[in-house]
Amino acid sequence: MTFARKKIAAFAAVAVAAALVLSGCADTGSGSGGSTEGEGGGSDNLSITFLPKNLGNPYFDTSSKGGKAAVEEFGGTFAEVGPAEATPDAQVSYINTATQQAVGALVVSANDPKAICDALNEARDAGVKVVTFDSDTNPECRDLFINQADSEGIAKVQVDLIADQIGGAGEVAILSASANATNQNAWIDLMKEYVASEYPDITIVETVYGDDDDQTSFDKTAALLQSHPNLKGIISPTTVGIAAAARYVSTSDFKGKVAITGLGTPNQMREYVEDGTVTAFALWNPADLGYLAAFAAKALIEGEITGAEGDTFTAGDLGEYTVGADGVVLLGDPFEFNADNIGEFDF
Secondary structure, eight states, rough: HEEEEOOHHHTTTTTOOOOOOOOOOOOOSSSSTHHHSSSTOOOOOOEEEEEEEEOOOHHHHHHHHHHHHHHHHHHHHEEEEOOOOOTTTTTHHEEEEEEHTSSSSEOOSSSTTTTHHHHHHHHHTTOOOEEEEEOOOOOOOSSSSEEEOOHHHHHHHHHHHHHHHHHTEEEEEEEETTTTTTHHHHHHHHHHHHHHHHHHTTEEEEEEEETTOHHHHHHHHHHHHHTTEEEEEEEEEEEHHHHHHHHHHHHHHTTSSSEEEEEEOHHHHHHHTTTTTSSSSEEEHHHHHHHHHHHHHHHHHHHHSSSTTTTTEEEEEGOOOEEOOOGGEEOOEEEEEEETTTTOOOO
16 A cells, blocks of 8 residues: 555655543443444445545545545455535534435544534444544544544644744744634644643744635735744644645745744645755655554444453555544654655655
8 A cells, every 4th residue: 555655665764752542531432323234334334434624625635545545455346425615513414414314434523522413323323333543532432443543742842843943932823723723722732732842932823724725724824924923833633724824824024034844744734944944844644544544443343342451453465553542543653754855745
């Protein structure tokens, strides 16, 4: 599998150490929503539907490619559905439809930790396995969460990158996705804690939300720079936001004066790294994230795992994974992209 081999070959070279898995209280497949029987039940029902936060998002386009490759590899049926905008309850109708279609599993990146819980548990009561990836729901609403990287590691790498680029001092702002995004909010809270403990001369002056929309994120960047004339840097822990911020800065008088970093994909960020707007940013391979999530869904459907701590399964070319505490499977460490290595990647 191309995505996985590329990750193994290149990501192993440089990695940022991560320490702890995102904590929470997980359902292990028993109790409400944990039925293995019902309309969607059956160990041979390898129809897997991916439901990203929104369609047309390059990050989720890439994760879905990885998911599709995995499903094709093990002979299942792949589908992708989703809303045009990443609003809290926009995913509910798609979950309900997938339940009615009796799919084997739903693989969901949640726009909101609570808004889709009832719909997900109705799906689980009907025998549909639920795997969240990228952004979790409340743990009682899913069987597994595929965590792209440890939350503390993700927060730390972004703060360290901006600190290095601004000399460890100055005003910094955060350009996030939606205000309800579980993963974004967890990372931001940890970033603030890390700044307070390790970088006393850095001040996070404001957090704004671009709703994972390019134009909104572009406009929010402009507003930040107008509102904070002494701003030294912007951290955007979302691929849409960092690209929009870099695009704005690259054609403005702020180029070379305001640092931009966060989480982005190489293909989105390549031109901004090459023209000097962005020095370095971080991410994991979203194709591997989708690939792993699809194999986890397969393992749940076939009864190889239940989501209990210590369960193990093989995820194709990525190898063996173990379910950790609270029903979490960790993909790996975040990775730093810069001018020296960005040419090695294509996603």
